[in-house]
Amino acid sequence: MRVPATGPRLLLKRLREVMAEPIGPQERLDKIVQLIAANLVAEVCSVYALRADGVLELFATEGLNPEAVHQSSLRLGQGLVGTIAAQAKPLNLKDAQSHPAFAYLPETGEEIYSSFLGVPMLRAGRSLGVVVVQNKVNREYGEEEVEALETSAMVLSELVAAGELEALNTRGVGLDLTRPIMVEGAALSDGIGLGHVVLHEPRVVVTNLFNEDADRELERLKEALAGLRISIDHMLTRGDMADNGEHRDILEVYRMYANDRGWVRRMDEAIVNGLTAEAAVEKVQSENRTRMYGLSDPFMRERLHDFEDLARRLLRQLMGKSQGALTDGAPKDAIVVARNMGAAELLDYDRAGLRGLVLEHATATSHVVIVARALGIPVGQAAGIVSRCENGDAIIVDGTDGIVHLRPAGDVEAAYVEKVRFQARRQEQYAALRDQPSRTKDGIEIELLMNAGLSVDLPQLDLSGAHGIGLFRTELQFMIAEALPKLKEQQKFYSTVLEAAGNRPVTFRLLDVGGDKVLPYLNSVAEENPALGWRAVRFAIDRPGLMRVQLRSLLRAASGRELRLMVPMTTEVDEIDKVRAMLNKEAGLVEKFGTPPPSDILLGSMIEVPHLLWQLDELMSRVDFVSVGSNDLFQFMAASDRTNSLMADRYNPVSVPFMRALKSIVDAGKRNDTPVHLCGEIAGRPLSAMALFAIGFRSVSMPPAAIGPVKAMLTSLDLNELTRICDEALAADAGRTDLGAIISHFADANSIPY
Ligand code: PEP
Ligand code: MG
Numbered sequence: 001m002r003v004p005a006t007g008p009r010l011l012l013k014r015l016r017e018v019m020a021e022p023i024g025p026q027e028r029l030d031k032i033v034q035l036i037a038a039n040l041v042a043e044v045c046s047v048y049a050l051r052a053d054g055v056l057e058l059f060a061t062e063g064l065n066p067e068a069v070h071q072s073s074l075r076l077g078q079g080l081v082g083t084i085a086a087q088a089k090p091l092n093l094k095d096a097q098s099h100p101a102f103a104y105l106p107e108t109g110e111e112i113y114s115s116f117l118g119v120p121m122l123r124a125g126r127s128l129g130v131v132v133v134q135n136k137v138n139r140e141y142g143e144e145e146v147e148a149l150e151t152s153a154m155v156l157s158e159l160v161a162a163g164e165l166e167a168l169n170t171r172g173v174g175l176d177l178t179r180p181i182m183v184e185g186a187a188l189s190d191g192i193g194l195g196h197v198v199l200h201e202p203r204v205v206v207t208n209l210f211n212e213d214a215d216r217e218l219e220r221l222k223e224a225l226a227g228l229r230i231s232i233d234h235m236l237t238r239g240d241m242a243d244n245g246e247h248r249d250i251l252e253v254y255r256m257y258a259n260d261r262g263w264v265r266r267m268d269e270a271i272v273n274g275l276t277a278e279a280a281v282e283k284v285q286s287e288n289r290t291r292m293y294g295l296s297d298p299f300m301r302e303r304l305h306d307f308e309d310l311a312r313r314l315l316r317q318l319m320g321k322s323q324g325a326l327t328d329g330a331p332k333d334a335i336v337v338a339r340n341m342g343a344a345e346l347l348d349y350d351r352a353g354l355r356g357l358v359l360e361h362a363t364a365t366s367h368v369v370i371v372a373r374a375l376g377i378p379v380g381q382a383a384g385i386v387s388r389c390e391n392g393d394a395i396i397v398d399g400t401d402g403i404v405h406l407r408p409a410g411d412v413e414a415a416y417v418e419k420v421r422f423q424a425r426r427q428e429q430y431a432a433l434r435d436q437p438s439r440t441k442d443g444i445e446i447e448l449l450m451n452a453g454l455s456v457d458l459p460q461l462d463l464s465g466a467h468g469i470g471l472f473r474t475e476l477q478f479m480i481a482e483a484l485p486k487l488k489e490q491q492k493f494y495s496t497v498l499e500a501a502g503n504r505p506v507t508f509r510l511l512d513v514g515g516d517k518v519l520p521y522l523n524s525v526a527e528e529n530p531a532l533g534w535r536a537v538r539f540a541i542d543r544p545g546l547m548r549v550q551l552r553s554l555l556r557a558a559s560g561r562e563l564r565l566m567v568p569m570t571t572e573v574d575e576i577d578k579v580r581a582m583l584n585k586e587a588g589l590v591e592k593f594g595t596p597p598p599s600d601i602l603l604g605s606m607i608e609v610p611h612l613l614w615q616l617d618e619l620m621s622r623v624d625f626v627s628v629g630s631n632d633l634f635q636f637m638a639a640s641d642r643t644n645s646l647m648a649d650r651y652n653p654v655s656v657p658f659m660r661a662l663k664s665i666v667d668a669g670k671r672n673d674t675p676v677h678l679c680g681e682i683a684g685r686p687l688s689a690m691a692l693f694a695i696g697f698r699s700v701s702m703p704p705a706a707i708g709p710v711k712a713m714l715t716s717l718d719l720n721e722l723t724r725i726c727d728e729a730l731a732a733d734a735g736r737t738d739l740g741a742i743i744s745h746f747a748d749a750n751s752i753p754y
Contacts, residue, residue, distance in 0.1 A: 470701020
């Protein structure tokens with residue numbers, strides 16, 4: 001097909017020439033508006049750029065009063081231009097002045113123009129400005145003109161993103177792309193990280209906008225689409241997709257979209273008009289994004305994420321880049337920003353250069369957050385952050401107070417540098433506590449254990465002064481492995497852990513896979529509700545091979561010393577019997593083949609499923625100890641998804657009902673002479689830890705970084721007095737009793753740090 005250079009194509013050709021000219025930014029902008037006006041036979045063409053203070057400033061005009069340039073402005077949402085920028089949607093009006101949003105700017109002399117077409121200059125779903133054409137006569141701009149103006153807007157956004165227009169900013173206020181943004185969200189993992197944004201799913205930045213040969217670009221797009229369709233079909237027909245499930249639904253949607261004629265036609269058109277295939281994908285996706293952002297249907301808005309992913313895949317096909325997280329070339333002070341991510345994906349990053357993590361959707365008990373906390377990485381939560389930042393932007397994550405500063409101003413940064421120094425001093429104070437006994441002011445001993453799961457955690461045993469490891473999450477090792485770890489590898493790893501612990505106890509939790517802990521190399525079944533699904537001990541009982549190898553490795557590694565094991569997600573006591581039978585059998589085999597057995601084998605159960613609360617005596621008669629997994633127990637008791645940020649602060653575990661439930665476990669432990677521990681995240685926060693000690697817990701396990709603050713709290717705590725207060729509160733009306741407030745009031749009155 002020979003494509004004649006007319007209409008939009010001719011305009012793009014000219015724009016390209018202007019972009020290449022060695023001229024200053026104002027002159028370039030002036031030439032661009034002249035070109036657009038001439039091409040669209042408009043009397044006026046104006047460009048407004050969005051400043052960091054939310055004001056749209058007239059940067060160039062052909063047709064309006066030239067004196068108004070850099071003088072005339074509108075606020076975001078004000079007038080037609082402000083409305084276009086705020087809604088990120090075009091406006092095409094025959095009679096602009098009768099539109100309710102019309103605002104009269106006398107200095108521009110625009111009152112004589114009747115028809116109006118304005119389109120947003122978009123980047124990653126955000127408006128960076130607006131470009132407008134106007135005519136005196138009442139005319140409706142046709143599809144081709146809208147298309148031409150949208151393409152021009154794309155070129156203008158590129159100019160803004162490249163920083164060229166910054167030089168024109170006369171008011172000392174930068175353009176919107178440089179605007180500092182502060183987002184408050186949940187505080188997920190303590191600490192402060194200062195660094196630069198690394199987008200977990202990097203946007204493919206299209207910089208080559210203009211095509212040399214439309215036919216070739218059409219062909220490239222066709223090939224890339226074919227490649228994309230094949231890869232989706234391949235994913236759909238892979239064995240692990242055999243079951244219906246959400247994953248499959250998403251892929252079906254992808255397939256439908258990849259075959260959508262309208263989508264392909266719009267991209268073809270953009271190429272015919274002069275864009276490269278990459279720029280055409282970007283342009284059409286930009287329009288999709290704005291169309292779908294405006295929809296109120298949450299399902300469709302959710303699907304936008306899928307479409308974004310599809311467009312990204314298509315761009316990667318075109319640019320020949322492999323898919324998946326790009327973890328290479330990250331800066332030395334990376335703050336990874338993502339909508340959401342699995343724990344294993346976090347572990348793909350080089351720990352040495354990782355300063356922090358910011359997630360849109362996560363809570364304190366999401367596994368990725370638990371892993372980050374174990375690694376001492378500050379984590380913050382910030383809604384909508386991904387589309388507001390660019391790779392390389394400066395960013396600060398304050399995981400202690402739940403604040404994220406994107407592109408922070410100098411004084412904010414200085415304040416944080418000071419805060420980091422202060423925290424380092426605090427860490428020194430905690431370190432000084434390390435070798436002190438963990439005894440309350442009134443002489444009650446509390447065992448402080450740490451949670452672990454990776455070899456990087458082990459040095460923390462000495463550094464934190466933990467009494468031992470109360471929860472060793474064995475699945476983490478499996479999650480970072482490329483393939484299922486073999487018996488010898490597992491044995492070696494468990495030996496290393498035991499050696500590092502020396503005389504200190506280590507409680508290994510049997511594999512807790514399933515739910516949100518997916519092993520990439522195991523065929524996982526797509527489940528409707530994975531947290532309530534085929535996971536942990538349920539999976540282990542049905543696939544005994546996996547558990548057998550793990551038990552054998554642990555028994556061999558603990559030869560001659562104590563072995564403590566616990567079962568995750570126990571729901572019925574019968575499951576303990578099954579594990580116990582398998583353990584006895586494996587112990588017999590290990591001994592038979594010549595390895596001396598452990599000096600003692602203790603089998604415990606986690607209490608994570610509410611069902612167990614009504615079979616505590618039966619459970620305790622079967623196990624050597626129990627450990628409350630308060631993350632899951634609370635999620636199931638409150639029917640509140642631990643990974644859903646909308647639920648993060650809705651229900652408080654430091655509440656009368658939850659503490660009554662936990663106390664019933666402590667009481668059952670006393671009745672049955674069974675040691676009771678707790679290893680959820682609430683043990684690591686001084687305030688909730690106070691509640692746990694008050695209801696009778698004497699052994700808790702937490703992230704290593706929490707041991708200092710919890711010890712600092714308990715050494716100044718009169719526990720008998722707090723117990724009396726909490727007993728009273730637990731007997732009172734649950735609906736009227738704010739247990740958290742009662743405890744914090746007590747702590748304030750007694751100068752207890754929390
Ligand atoms: C828990 O559920 O409280 C627990 C400790 O286990 P995990 O967080 O690994 O699910
Ligand atoms: Mg759990």
